Amino acid sequence: MSFTTLADFRTILNDMPVADETARTGAEARNGQLTKPPGALGRLEDLAIWYAGWRGDEKPALEAPQIIVFAGNHGVCAQGVSAFPAEVTAQMVMNFLHGGAAINQLAKAYGAKMDVHALSLETPTADFTTDAAMTEDEVVAALLAGWEAVDPQADLLVTGEMGIGNTTAAAAIAAALFGGDAATWTGRGTGVDDAGLAIKTRVVADGLARHADLLEDPLQVLRCLGGRELAAMAGAIARARSLCIPVILDGFICSAAASVLEMTVTGALDHAVAGHVSAESAHGVILKNIGKEPLLALDMRLGEGSGAALAIGVLKGAIACHSGMSTFAEAGVAAG
Numbered sequence: 001m002s003f004t005t006l007a008d009f010r011t012i013l014n015d016m017p018v019a020d021e022t023a024r025t026g027a028e029a030r031n032g033q034l035t036k037p038p039g040a041l042g043r044l045e046d047l048a049i050w051y052a053g054w055r056g057d058e059k060p061a062l063e064a065p066q067i068i069v070f071a072g073n074h075g076v077c078a079q080g081v082s083a084f085p086a087e088v089t090a091q092m093v094m095n096f097l098h099g100g101a102a103i104n105q106l107a108k109a110y111g112a113k114m115d116v117h118a119l120s121l122e123t124p125t126a127d128f129t130t131d132a133a134m135t136e137d138e139v140v141a142a143l144l145a146g147w148e149a150v151d152p153q154a155d156l157l158v159t160g161e162m163g164i165g166n167t168t169a170a171a172a173i174a175a176a177l178f179g180g181d182a183a184t185w186t187g188r189g190t191g192v193d194d195a196g197l198a199i200k201t202r203v204v205a206d207g208l209a210r211h212a213d214l215l216e217d218p219l220q221v222l223r224c225l226g227g228r229e230l231a232a233m234a235g236a237i238a239r240a241r242s243l244c245i246p247v248i249l250d251g252f253i254c255s256a257a258a259s260v261l262e263m264t265v266t267g268a269l270d271h272a273v274a275g276h277v278s279a280e281s282a283h284g285v286i287l288k289n290i291g292k293e294p295l296l297a298l299d300m301r302l303g304e305g306s307g308a309a310l311a312i313g314v315l316k317g318a319i320a321c322h323s324g325m326s327t328f329a330e331a332g333v334a335a336g
Contacts, residue, residue: 001242002144005221006136009143009238013265016241019053026058033327033335043295047273048322049309054094054246054271059323060314065112066154067305069096069273070146072228074236075133075281076164076207078108081200082166083190092162093118102302103160106309107271110316112158117149119228129206130170132224134231139219142228150243156243156265156312157240157247158275159233159254160305167280170256172204172225174282176215177256177263178289187281188254218263218308230257237261241271245309248315251278251301255286259271273315276306 003009028079032038051303052060071093077086095101096116117140125133134142144239150157163169167189175185176257182205188197211224222231234257240247249255249272261268265278274292277284279301287294295311 002147003140005140006223007109008142010219010264011050012242013096013238013261013268016268017244019270021053022267023056023058024053026051027322030058030327031322034322034325035328035331035333037323038267041321042317044321046286047318050313051246051319052275054254055247056244060319061323062155062319063156064108064154064289065156066151067103067107067112067158067160067309068116068149069114069116069160069162069305070229070232071116071118071121071162071300072166073121074163074169074227075124075127076129076203077165077169078127079129079203080196081192081203083192083196084163084164086164089162089164090118090121093121097163101304102306103304103309106306110309110312111308112312113151113154115149117232119145119232120189125227128169128225129203129210132211133169134223136223138228139226140222142231143219143235146232147239149232150236150239150245152243154245156315157236157245158250158305158312159236160250160308161229161233161253163229164205166227166229166253168200168203169225169227169230170253171200171282172207173230173256173260175204175208176221176225177218177259178286180331181205185282189280203230218260222260226257232315233257234260237272241257241268244271247272248275248308248311249273249292250275250305251303252280252283252286253303254305254308255283255290259290260288275311278307278327
């Protein structure tokens with residue numbers, strides 16, 4: 001299964017597998033027999049049942065999580081939208097590869113395989129205030145890079161990103177998908193001051209106006225306003241769905257990229273949960289729009305997949321309890 005055009009990709013999104021109802025029902029029945037009061041583990045119970053359905057196993061294990069960090073550069077940085085220069089993207093990629101970033105530590109802590117994909121860093125996307133960020137060939141190549149990066153043997157996927165300027169792209173995508181003015185969606189990102197925030201807000205508004213005639217189509221939103229790393233995250237999340245691999249979504253940028261899938265085909269993110277709600281002001285609004293309740297709220301705003309990686313621990317705990325606990329019958333405990 002692959003694609004060469006956005007039309008092909010749309011067709012694939014419309015023909016994705018769904019959760020295994022037999023496994024989900026079996027997991028629900030098992031949950032009702034475990035040695036605990038009904039509902040005592042709260043959302044952990046729902047998480048385990050959700051995971052079981054997507055893995056097709058009423059008593060699943062989580063043993064092979066994969067974290068993929070995608071990096072891309074943005075032409076819109078020339079407008080002064082970030083507190084950091086674009087060279088930082090490549091420098092951080094080297095830090096990832098050398099194991100020195102926060103996401104490396106979290107991957108180790110939760111036993112995740114971590115992969116890093118730098119996407120044409122020497123060729124930033126176009127400035128979306130003057131042209132579409134990507135041609136169709138470019139956005140399809142980025143979607144494919146994400147699609148092909150997913151390990152079919154993984155049993156959980158987290159996607160992260162690095163790209164100076166990408167909160168600007170994410171804000172523009174969110175505004176195009178969900179409506180509202182640029183100011184509603186534009187935050188401080190890496191920490192711009194008031195003047196920088198005003199520039200970002202203007203740039204997002206200019207991008208929305210420049211591409212207004214194409215923004216009814218979420219895939220064109222991604223092409224015109226996004227970045228290679230956002231498209232790659234969307235491609236990877238879609239590939240995970242095709243393989244029935246559950247996904248934990250990261251922060252504002254990841255959620256904006258994932259929203260393109262959900263707004264293209266309703267239910268495209270049924271295999272995904274939100275790992276956290278970040279300190280980027282509009283992230284929680286995106287999550288409400290796509291119907292995702294975050295697992296964590298720790299005021300994080302790092303990106304890299306870090307909030308989602310931390311939530312691997314929550315999901316591991318949910319599955320360990322679900323699959324490892326004894327039932328009342330097994331333990332010889334009266335069910336009451």
